[in-house]
Amino acid sequence: MKVRKRKNRKKMVYAYSKPAPFVGIVVVVVVTALVYSYLVYSCQVLGDDIKRMERQQIDLKNRYVNEEYRWTEAKSPANIDAALKRHNIVMTWPTASQVVHLNSPTVDKHNIASLDSTLLRGSRLAGTVMND
């Protein structure tokens, strides 16, 4: 059997509908405020990121310069000389007869260099620099 629901006539409903434009304005204001807050927050996060990265960049630059200094110091002629002495390696300049000079306008400098290094490798004289 179908039960009919009776309306409660004593219940008082205190409500009134607002006009549509007003609701629209409120919604727009709220959305704008939310978007603004979101943007401010995003900008702050981005700003922090940029700050962090700037600091990181400075740190990396400093580290690079420090490493560059160490590397330059390590490969300075005086250090290489000392290292050779430390390991009892005696380097000698090739004698005049072992030096091959190529002087031809048809051979460019690049080819001379590669040819020279090939010859040096062949004669086991590669890398002879700064010695007596």
Next chain:
Amino acid sequence: MTNDRVILRLLWPSVALVVAFVGLGVRLAFLHIGEHESTVLRVERRHYRKRSVIAKRGSIFDRNGKKNILALTLDAKHVKADPKVISDKGVVDEVAEKLSKEFDLPLDKLKNGLDSKRRYFLIKRFVPDAELESLYKAKLPGVHFDDTTIRCYPQNELLCHVLGFVNNNGIGSAGIEQRAHKYLRGCDGVRNSRVNARNQELYWAEGRDIPVINGSDITLTIDQNVQFVVERALDAVMKKHEARGAWAIVEKVNTGEILAMASRPAYNLNKFSTTSADQRLNRAIGYVYEPGSTFKAIAFSTAFNENIVSENTLIDCEQGAWFHQGRILRDSHAHGKLTVADGLKKSSNILTAKVAIMIGKNRYYKYLKAFGIGDRTGVDLPGEEAGILHNPSNWSGISLSRIAIGQGVAVTALQMIGVYCTIANGGYLVRPYVVKRIVSSNGEELYCRKADAVRRVITEKTAKKMRRLLARVTEDGGTGKRARVAGYKVAGKTGTAQKAVRGGYSKTDYIASFVGFIPAEKPEIAIIVVVDTPRNGYYGGTVAGPVFSKIAEQSVRCLDIMPGNN
């Protein structure tokens, strides 16, 4: 609940609220009325941070550019402490021990300094950032760091006299550091930024920013490897001959580019404050000496250029002693008649003096000036001397004959090598230089040096003749045999000069020198070696000649110079 109680419960908070608002209102009124400007300023000051950004001094490279760094700037810190904070926290011992261990400082001194109520105590200045990592991690209370930079020279002693150094105030005080300070120094920047309550910089509220301009980078004409070769050769000769000093220059004859310039004694650029003025003197440009026989080349060049003699002209060398103007002039070896060519080869004083007399003092003086004697060369280094060359009107009766053999005149090594470069390049006096290029921190080229011919001094024909005759000096029978280089023909001249002392010349102290160029047929580089007061031998040929040979032999390999006859 009675009505009274409800009223009472509402009343008290209301009163409290009213009192609070009235208080705030009063405070607000006080803040805005009266001295509110100073208050605003104080608040602003708290919210803004002004920070100077230190410009990095430019780097210095050798002729191969960034591959070979000769000077660079590293970030560093001044380490300081706030003793009050440290002593209040009762950690004086721990902090002092850590700092003492870190910087190798006396523990007692540190403890005394830190155990006080002062607010400032300097621990160490100019500590490179790389050495502070463990200290950063330790986070010691009351220890602070001030930003600064430190100038470093990774090659230590190498090229010390040319590079110079930067003093503790960041001002270039010698060498290139001094001469090119305005390019190297850069310009500090300023950063005005807004900070929050925790003193953190706010990115979105950044204020004025004056950007930092880092210093420009300088590329020199110096070749690091040739420089090392030269310095090692000088160290060896200093040791072997117990010399008081030694200096050498390697220069490109056609352009005036200085490939190496070294002077002994030397010093470590990273410890410049502990060196003496004598060590800091760049003798290659700042020490004048009587050149002796190396100076004869000028008299011969002049005579040939003016067609006064030919190389085959015979001149009597008076068997080694010539009485002229009441004074005796001697040769180191007795000769009879010699051709002019042989006179140069055997370095005859008498023959050279006679040639100079044939030239005449005014004409000879004109050539001396044309060769740049008595004037600064204009090299881009501070501290260059002009040498001594008196006006002919002040010359005595024997001056002409003595100046021709390198007495009564004083030169720098740079002037002397200039004379030989002139002969080697076909007769042009070229201005020597060290700075090749200056590039700003944003990559813009500010300066690029080109070869600068000052004037033509002698003709190409004379220069060619002189090159041929100077090459005979290193042949058998010449004074410069020990300057030879296997596979190459060397042209040059030895010089042995007694040192001038008060009232005459020293009997024991000499200046031995050799100056020449290689290859003799097609010269590429000129080299001068000067040794001051050598012991165990004093002749230019025996003391300076071998050093020249050693430097030339290795320089031609480093610079890939082929023999001239090839």
